[in-house]
Amino acid sequence: MNDDFPDYFHEGDLVGVLTAQPLDRVLDYKAPEGGCHQGAFVEVPLGPRKVLGVVWGKGKGDWDIAKVRSVIRVLDVAPMAEEMRQFLTRAADYTLTPMSAMLRLATRAPGLGDAPSMRKVYRLGSVEPDRMTDARRKVLDVLRDYGGLSFTLKEVAEMAGVTSSVVKGLVKLGAVSEEESPRDLPYPRLDPDYGGKELTEDQEGGAKVLREAVRSGAYGTTLLKGVTGSGKTEVYLEAVAECLRVGRQALVLLPEIALTSEFITRVEARFGMKPAEWHSGVTMTERRRCWKMVGQGEAQLVVGARSALFLPFRDLGLVIVDEEHDTSYKQEDGVLYNARDMTVLRASLNSAQVVLASATPSLESWANVEAGKYARVTLTSRYGAAVLPEMSAIDMRVEDLPASRWVSPTLQAKVQLRLERGEQSLLFLNRRGYAPVTICRACGHQIGCDDCDATMVEHRFQKRLMCHQCGETKPIPAVCPSCEAEDKLAPVGPGVERMAEEAKALFPDAKVAVLSSDLYGSARALKEHIESIARGEADVIVGTQLVAKGHNFPKLTLVGVIDADLGLQGSDLRAAERTFQLMRQVAGRAGRAEAPGEAVLQTFQPEHPVIGAILGGDEEAFWAAEAGERRAAGVPPYGRMAGIVLSSTDVQEVFDLGTAMARNDAPLRKIGAQVFGPAPAPIARIRGRHRVRLLVKADKTAPLQQALAAWAGQFKLRGELRMAIDIDPQSFY
Ligand code: ADP
Ligand code: ZN
Secondary structure: OOOOOEEEOOOOOOEEEEOOOOOOOOEEEEEEOEEEEOOOOOEEEEEEEEEEEEEEEEEEOOOHHOOEEEEEEEEOOOOOOOHHHHHHHHHHHHHHHOOOHHHHHOOOOOOOOOOOOOEEEEEEOOOOOOOOOOHHHHHHHHHHHHOOOOEOOHHHHHOOOOHHHHHHHHHHOOOEEEEEEHHHHOOOOOOOOOOOOOOOOOHHHHHHHHHHHHHHHHOEEEEEEEEEOOOOHHHHHHHHHHHOOOOEEEEEEOOOOHHEEEEEEHHHHHHOOOOOOEOOOOOOHHHHHHHHHHHOOOOEEEEEEEEHHHHHOOEEEEEEEOOOHHHHOOOOOOOOOOOOHHHHHHHHHHHOEEEEEEEEOOHHHHHHHOOOOOOEEEEEOOOOOOOOEEEEEOOOOOOOOOOOOOOOOOHHHHHHHHHHHEEEEEOOOOOOOOOEEEEEEOOEOEEEOOOOOEOEEEEEEEEEEEEEOOEEEEEEOOOOOOOOOOOOOEEEEEOOHHHHHHHHHHHOOOEEEEEHHOOOOHHHHHHHHHHHHHHHOOOOOEEEEHHOOOOOOOOEEEEEEEEOHHHHHOOOOOHHHHHHHHHHHHHOOOOOOOOOOOOEEEEEOOOOOHHHHHHHOOHHHHHHHHHHHHHOOOOOOOOEEEEEEEEEHHHHHHHHHHHHHHOOOOOHOOOOOOOEEEEEEEEEEEOOOOOOOOEEEEEOOOHHHHHHHHOOOOOOOOOOOEEEEEEEEOOOO
């Protein structure tokens, strides 16, 4: 320990403590009795409260020494490593976030200051009960199967399928032993050689590159690219295995919680035991255990959502960012950070390896490979007999279909064929709910959200209208709120729920299933539904982009994209890239097992270059063309950008500040950066707050953050005004 933390403070020494309170300065305290190390987690008095903090370094001594208070106590958790302190500092500089907010992100586990709590655990005892019952035998068999391992009462009862009183009875007889054990247990050891698959030549080549990279003990980033089903997961699990062998910790980031349970099962099959999990679906107790064990080096592998990157790893050797192009890696509120980019930063500070896995990498990563900053491993074919689906467009301009119908006769015939063959079809539409707009046929009024500039989306399943901006819902009104006409409100346009209705009408004998994240009460219900679909308990699946994210549907042989033009609209600079990725991901769902697949795109603009690139399958050409356009425009990844959103309940106030900021742009001009705006944000009002947007563009090498800080620092935010600065914005709302 002492070598890790050379800076040790004796009792009474002045130390600077960073707290998670929004003060944004390191405060002086006196080291407690027994002293403390740099990096120690401590409890300090702040006004009348006791708060959590980290010993950041020597105190500044710029405070009346008589008034400096003492650290209350050092917490019983591993101190923050030097690497982590550097990472938080650099990430704060990059995202222009106060350090206190970074520390909050790094301590998001409850009860870190609590004394280690104990609980009762049970294991096989030494005596045989004189009277054996069926229930008792089940308990003893289960415990015998697990050798010397111990479990909680609930776990034993569940595994044996008996009531807990049976277990208690055995404890009395001495057949089961009851012990006290710390609640936060280390995770079971993973075995890197437990269940490896035999890799194909292609896969083995990739695995070898990644294993060597891990063994190098140096920083490096590799883009692992391969079509869906090519075995990327199998290959990167080999890198994880190597990381376990060299005794360092590994982290796998996944974009979607709904995917974790399928993935955990795979990890267990590969390494014999379950890894630690970190995401919003994990209980508070388990979160604290994960945080503490990661800090003590007693969790070898963590599988989690983006915030797992801020866990206090002792020795992080490898991070996998699966589906690295996924937009959910960008946190869009609170601290605005991109977990993919922050992963690269953390790894570079810690001599760790990064693997970015995707079938459709982001242009950012593609450009970094081109520039020689990242290595690249490509898997060229699908595993086994599976081949990529054949892709074609359906030209909607020549299809004959009635209004309020969205499945063309051509697509309908293709689905019919699958039904006859006993195969599955997917109708893909990236829009939740029943209909995106509800309009009054008498006066033309569109029902909008009271607090946002957005139309309310009808969710017929929940019998309510919902705002997809703020989540507000209201019942579907009986009369038009504007003209009070009765029975005139009509849905316009399709959502997945409406598509399901159409599918049921077109294919009355088929089993139709809807897959949309909002239709399930819990992650478990969703997972069960996905599994039943995968087993073949649906003939036609109607789904949103949820289905694009890595689930396996072996019987699926047809993907029909209802509206391929949907993503091409809008002013987002990544619109083409997103559409390209999403369409290819969805198409990749078809024909994963033995039956070859087919993907069709319904479009009104079959000659659009993006549609052409998707159909042609010439990815490199698409990326080269897209890169060319962005380079010419000087936008990311060939230029730098920041979005500034000002908001307030007072519309005049936001515009005044926006105008003042645009005028006083000297700090930006100094680095050659340009300001655009102020303009109303694309969604000009959210939750009752008016929003104004400015965009800043700069050269790739310009010191953008410093200039932004100097610029924004000129303005005082009074009252209701809020300012959010988003470096490398991903969404433009
Ligand atoms: P990706 O991550 O590229 O989508 P996966 O790693 O999930 O691909 O592989 C797709 C399917 O093929 C999985 O069910 C996986 O277990 C199987 N698979 C891939 N490679 C092998 C292999 N070498 N041996 C056995 N099964 C494999
Ligand atoms: Zn709203």
